[in-house]
Amino acid sequence: MSYADQTRSAYGNVIDRIPESIRVYLPIVPVMVLVGVFILYPIAQAVYSSFFSKSLLSPDEGEFVGLANYQEIWTNPDLHQVLWNTFVWVSVGSIAAIGFGFVLGWLLYEKFPYTSVASAIVLIPWVLPRVVGASIWQFMFGGDQGIINELLVQLGIVDDYIVMLGSGELSLWPPIIGMIWRLAPLFALLTLTSLQGIDEHLYEAARMDGATPWERFRYITLPMMRYNLAIGFLLMLIYNIRNFSMVWVMTEGGPGVSSSTLPVMIYRTAFVDFNVGLASALSVLLFVVLLVFSYYYIKVYDKLQGEF
Amino acid sequence: MTHLELDGVTKVFGDPEKDGVVAVDDLHIDVPDGDFLVLLGPSGCGKTTTLRMIGGLEEPTAGEVQFDGTVVNDVKARNRDVAMVFQDFALYPHMTVRENLGFGLKRENNDMTDGEIEDRVTEVAEMLEIEELLNNKPGQLSGGQQQRVALGRAIIREPRLFLFDEPLANLDAQLRKTMRTEIDELQSDVGITSAYVTHNQEEAMTIADKIAILNHGQLQQLGTPDAVFNEPANLFVAQFVGSPNMNLFDGTVGERGDAYRVEMDAASFDIPKRLVDTEFATTDVLVGFRPQDIFQGRGKKRGASGPSFDAEVRVIEPVGTEAVVHGDSNFGDITAKIGGFHGLTAGDELSLAIAPEHVYLFDARTEALLKGRLIAERADTQPPADGVEV
Ligand SMILES: Nc1ncnc2c1ncn2[C@@H]1O[C@H](COP(=O)(O)OP(=O)(O)O)[C@@H](O)[C@H]1O
Numbered sequence: 001m002s003y004a005d006q007t008r009s010a011y012g013n014v015i016d017r018i019p020e021s022i023r024v025y026l027p028i029v030p031v032m033v034l035v036g037v038f039i040l041y042p043i044a045q046a047v048y049s050s051f052f053s054k055s056l057l058s059p060d061e062g063e064f065v066g067l068a069n070y071q072e073i074w075t076n077p078d079l080h081q082v083l084w085n086t087f088v089w090v091s092v093g094s095i096a097a098i099g100f101g102f103v104l105g106w107l108l109y110e111k112f113p114y115t116s117v118a119s120a121i122v123l124i125p126w127v128l129p130r131v132v133g134a135s136i137w138q139f140m141f142g143g144d145q146g147i148i149n150e151l152l153v154q155l156g157i158v159d160d161y162i163v164m165l166g167s168g169e170l171s172l173w174p175p176i177i178g179m180i181w182r183l184a185p186l187f188a189l190l191t192l193t194s195l196q197g198i199d200e201h202l203y204e205a206a207r208m209d210g211a212t213p214w215e216r217f218r219y220i221t222l223p224m225m226r227y228n229l230a231i232g233f234l235l236m237l238i239y240n241i242r243n244f245s246m247v248w249v250m251t252e253g254g255p256g257v258s259s260s261t262l263p264v265m266i267y268r269t270a271f272v273d274f275n276v277g278l279a280s281a282l283s284v285l286l287f288v289v290l291l292v293f294s295y296y297y298i299k300v301y302d303k304l305q306g307e308f
Numbered sequence: 309m310t311h312l313e314l315d316g317v318t319k320v321f322g323d324p325e326k327d328g329v330v331a332v333d334d335l336h337i338d339v340p341d342g343d344f345l346v347l348l349g350p351s352g353c354g355k356t357t358t359l360r361m362i363g364g365l366e367e368p369t370a371g372e373v374q375f376d377g378t379v380v381n382d383v384k385a386r387n388r389d390v391a392m393v394f395q396d397f398a399l400y401p402h403m404t405v406r407e408n409l410g411f412g413l414k415r416e417n418n419d420m421t422d423g424e425i426e427d428r429v430t431e432v433a434e435m436l437e438i439e440e441l442l443n444n445k446p447g448q449l450s451g452g453q454q455q456r457v458a459l460g461r462a463i464i465r466e467p468r469l470f471l472f473d474e475p476l477a478n479l480d481a482q483l484r485k486t487m488r489t490e491i492d493e494l495q496s497d498v499g500i501t502s503a504y505v506t507h508n509q510e511e512a513m514t515i516a517d518k519i520a521i522l523n524h525g526q527l528q529q530l531g532t533p534d535a536v537f538n539e540p541a542n543l544f545v546a547q548f549v550g551s552p553n554m555n556l557f558d559g560t561v562g563e564r565g566d567a568y569r570v571e572m573d574a575a576s577f578d579i580p581k582r583l584v585d586t587e588f589a590t591t592d593v594l595v596g597f598r599p600q601d602i603f604q605g606r607g608k609k610r611g612a613s614g615p616s617f618d619a620e621v622r623v624i625e626p627v628g629t630e631a632v633v634h635g636d637s638n639f640g641d642i643t644a645k646i647g648g649f650h651g652l653t654a655g656d657e658l659s660l661a662i663a664p665e666h667v668y669l670f671d672a673r674t675e676a677l678l679k680g681r682l683i684a685e686r687a688d689t690q691p692p693a694d695g696v697e698v
């Protein structure tokens with residue numbers, strides 16, 4: 001008697017009575033429950049809350065306000081500043097992380113003798129606890145004792161120490177630099193593994209076909225890496241737009257909203273201003289953007305799987 | 309069209325002073341214009357390394373690679389105008405067949421227009437009968453089709469040299485034979501000097517103009533398929549070439565009138581002196597004969613006086629109309645190839661003999677050849693097994 005038969009006779013009475021078309025879904029019920037409770041419910045809750053004017057101090061006394069919270073995003077200049085910051089943060093941070101990461105990955109692949117040791121070292125910024133990494137940068141950019149100011153003075157770029165974290169004009173940039181430092185290693189590792197995935201023989205075939213080093217890079221390396229690079233690009237976008245710790249530790253989003261990005265603003269709106277409704281509307285906005293990124297991420301990932 | 313010459317080419321991987329691996333050791337090979345050279349030898353003997361040095365993918369530690377008398381050691385692979393077919397084909401997986409074929413033509417120093425390149429791609433695709441596949445990616449092709457694309461990529465540029473590194477090793481037996489013939493015909497048609505690496509002696513014998521047999525990075529013999537079969541330079545070559553393997557037994561040799569007397573444990577026979585070119589500097593020899601040179605019947609009846617012996621059939625392996633017979637004889641284990649319809653079964657008693665012309669003798673100590681297998685014109689009688697059989 002097979003195992004299947006045994007279980008059937010033990011549970012058969014109950015389960016056999018359920019129609020086949022429903023029975024096949026039974027095994028995924030536990031997972032669906034988890035997804036429902038921990039993922040779908042909070043999202044639904046956020047969407048629901050975004051239609052109310054609600055204070056964190058009295059969360060049960062919300063007043064239905066329709067789309068007023070979204071209108072607020074549309075009209076409030078501070079929030080415009082936040083959206084612009086987010087855009088600058090995500091685009092500059094991602095592109096720079098990709099640029100540095102790619103070069104670093106290439107160097108790891110080509111130049112470093114002990115690749116695995118070297119990549120472990122390179123990966124430190126990525127594996128360091130986020131608050132620790134952010135604190136280091138906060139310390140380095142900080143006003144009086146910051147090493148960066150000292151460096152700028154030594155190099156003759158500025159005459160005297162300048163206020164960076166506390167300046168409305170400059171405060172966005174130090175956290176971006178910290179974030180590039182955190183993300184570039186991840187992209188470097190991605191570059192390294194996809195370079196390692198390219199068959200050496202292809203380069204030799206290309207050499208025999210007369211291709212110069214640049215042509216080998218352009219026509220073999222880059223196309224062979226394109227889906228990996230696309231995935232890396234989307235990962236950079238996702239990590240950047242979700243980042244909270246780097247900004248919060250270094251500037252708390254200030255002064256004013258000068259260095260606030262969406263996640264920081266959501267936090268401030270909900271837990272400093274206690275405006276749950278507006279925070280929920282901002283969350284929904286962030287959620288939609290992330291959904292778009294994720295959609296492309298999955299699409300590219302599928303392509304990568306089906307490619308070779 | 310290129311005359312290829314390897315002049316003392318040596319390759320040491322790692323530190324020559326310490327634990328370096330001598331992959332290729334002082335190789336001298338001359339390949340006349342348009343010739344088909346096969347590098348043959350067991351795995352790890354340095355064939356691929358030799359080929360890669362010719363192509364410029366590996367730099368010789370010593371010695372010179374010459375094309376038409378010009379040393380090319382310092383010429384980069386991409387400037388040597390040499391095409392190579394790799395064992396795993398190494399097609400560009402992200403490009404279509406069309407792009408794979410055209411890639412080698414899209415060089416800056418090539419003044420072909422896009423239209424001309426397209427025409428040439430079509431021409432080569434037709435030649436190899438892969439025109440239906442031009443828009444496919446390599447991943448969608450069978451092994452044989454990929455092989456054709458790899459060949460196409462090599463011939464499309466009409467290079468100075470073709471290099472093949474075990475190009476048939478990844479194909480099944482049937483396809484291997486077809487492709488072997490095709491490569492042979494293709495090379496004769498275009499007449500481009502070629503170097504072809506294989507560890508398969510049968511493949512080498514059918515396709516080569518000249519075979520270079522390597523062992524431990526050293527050249528054992530450079531010669532035509534006939535020469536390496538009939539007059540192997542040494543025991544290694546004799547055992548590596550020909551299938552099934554040569555039968556080998558200990559013996560001693562002495563003079564008796566106008567013949568050499570060969571004494572073996574269980575038999576003795578004479579070899580007329582005029583069949584032997586070399587002076588014997590030794591009395592200890594290895595006596596060899598090929599399974600296909602063994603014939604049934606008493607030697608004397610056939611007018612030959614080589615070794616003859618009785619054997620009891622142990623195993624029969626039919627090969628088409630022939631059979632490879634493994635038997636126990638008073639010499640020990642023996643392998644013979646019997647033609648025709650033999651009707652043999654295990655346990656049968658056979659009388660076997662070998663013509664003295666077909667007996668190989670090797671110096672037992674140096675393993676150098678003393679006497680090779682003589683072909684018909686120098687032999688006493690028409691040998692029963694004719695010519696080279698592999
Ligand atoms: N890149 C390399 N580094 C170190 N040793 C190598 C390298 N390539 C080949 N060898 C060694 O050189 C010898 C000859 O190798 P190869 O030319 O590939 O042999 P074959 O093609 O006849 O099988 C082998 O012992 C092999 O291990």
Ligand SMILES: [Mg+2]
Nearest residue numbers: 352355356357
């Ligand atoms: Mg090899």
